[in-house]
Amino acid sequence: MSNSIYPWQAAAWQQLQEMRERLPHAILFHGEAGTGKARFIEAFAQSLLCENVQPDGVACGACVSCGWFTQHNHPDYRRVRPEALEDEPPEAEEGTDADTGKKSKSTKAPSKEIKIEQIRQLADFMNISTHRQGLRVVALYPAEALNTPASNALLKTLEEPPPGTVFLLSSNSLDRLLPTILSRCRKFALPMPDNAAALGWLKEQGLADADSWLREQGGAPLAALAQSEAGNREDLDTLLQLLARPNIEGALKIADKLSKAPLSALVSWQQRWLYDLFSFKLSGSIRYYPRYKKELAALAGSVHTAKLLQAIKSANERRATADHPLSPKLFVEAMLLDYTACCTP
Numbered sequence: 001m002s003n004s005i006y007p008w009q010a011a012a013w014q015q016l017q018e019m020r021e022r023l024p025h026a027i028l029f030h031g032e033a034g035t036g037k038a039r040f041i042e043a044f045a046q047s048l049l050c051e052n053v054q055p056d057g058v059a060c061g062a063c064v065s066c067g068w069f070t071q072h073n074h075p076d077y078r079r080v081r082p083e084a085l086e087d088e089p090p091e092a093e094e095g096t097d098a099d100t101g102k103k104s105k106s107t108k109a110p111s112k113e114i115k116i117e118q119i120r121q122l123a124d125f126m127n128i129s130t131h132r133q134g135l136r137v138v139a140l141y142p143a144e145a146l147n148t149p150a151s152n153a154l155l156k157t158l159e160e161p162p163p164g165t166v167f168l169l170s171s172n173s174l175d176r177l178l179p180t181i182l183s184r185c186r187k188f189a190l191p192m193p194d195n196a197a198a199l200g201w202l203k204e205q206g207l208a209d210a211d212s213w214l215r216e217q218g219g220a221p222l223a224a225l226a227q228s229e230a231g232n233r234e235d236l237d238t239l240l241q242l243l244a245r246p247n248i249e250g251a252l253k254i255a256d257k258l259s260k261a262p263l264s265a266l267v268s269w270q271q272r273w274l275y276d277l278f279s280f281k282l283s284g285s286i287r288y289y290p291r292y293k294k295e296l297a298a299l300a301g302s303v304h305t306a307k308l309l310q311a312i313k314s315a316n317e318r319r320a321t322a323d324h325p326l327s328p329k330l331f332v333e334a335m336l337l338d339y340t341a342c343c344t345p
Helices: 007-017 037-050 064-070 090-094 115-118 122-127 146-158 181-182 195-204 211-214 221-229 235-243 247-258 264-284 290-302 305-319 326-344
Strands: 024-031 077-080 134-140 165-171 185-189
Touching: 007 037, 007 185, 007 195, 024 037, 037 064, 037 134, 064 181, 077 122, 090 264, 115 122, 115 146, 115 247, 122 134, 146 181, 181 235, 195 221, 211 221, 235 247, 235 264, 247 326, 264 290, 264 305, 264 326, 305 326
Parallel strands: 024 165, 024 185, 077 134, 134 165
Antiparallel strands: none
16 A cells, blocks of 8 residues: 555545546545545545556556656646645645644735635636546645635536546535535545554654543544644643633633634634543543543532533534634633533532
């Protein structure tokens, strides 16, 4: 199997090859963030354009087409991503780089959305002949970054797909996509690696304390590695310390500091905390934050189940608006105060 995909994707790759004879015009790859969907898509795109594809479906890496692809200038391939990811490797699709809190050197933050102009630019590309009489391939990820005008423009293209063109999309969250876009794509699930495979890979990368990092990132190895490379757990620990001992004064005090962190990451961390709290209350088990077992046990003994379920529902709803808040500070304040109200008498 090619080194271009991750070890835990081998079975999915084999399954994908069965679709090659009757290739859909659009495939939507979906799965958890931080598991390598973008690299999988890139590998498949290269293999679709390869002129000497191998028996296992892997690109040869030696033909003219593969040369163009690896140099990022294949005339029959287009990659559509948010401006914020343009200079990042495929792994950035996973949300991992965004979650590390990297800041742009530019004074104006690059857009995290896929805009309608980017979809319109595909029109010329799709109206000219291919250079090697092969397929034309468009990779678009993450699909939930499409803003509303871009989604509608893409939908028109998917409804009347140009001949010889294949769209490869990926998504971390299908419920954030237009149902009409979902209905125009063949969905292909990319599973989360099992714990042993993820841990083994992280240890090969030289990550110390791999188990703890992996747990905190929900079992997603790329997210675990990216978070560890960010340098520390400062924002995560600041949040967890408040969640462990909820109080209004503390919530207001740290809201300003945490509002500078990636909000989607904050919500994900809180969702995992609430999962652990609910899990411990029901069965005494902890998945994500075993180093906070004592605090979780104390809270589980006092929090009311109905309030906890409401907090979980609120966190899920908050995740949908985390990428575009009206005010980051007010967003974090509301998140922490809602939680504090849930967990205090």
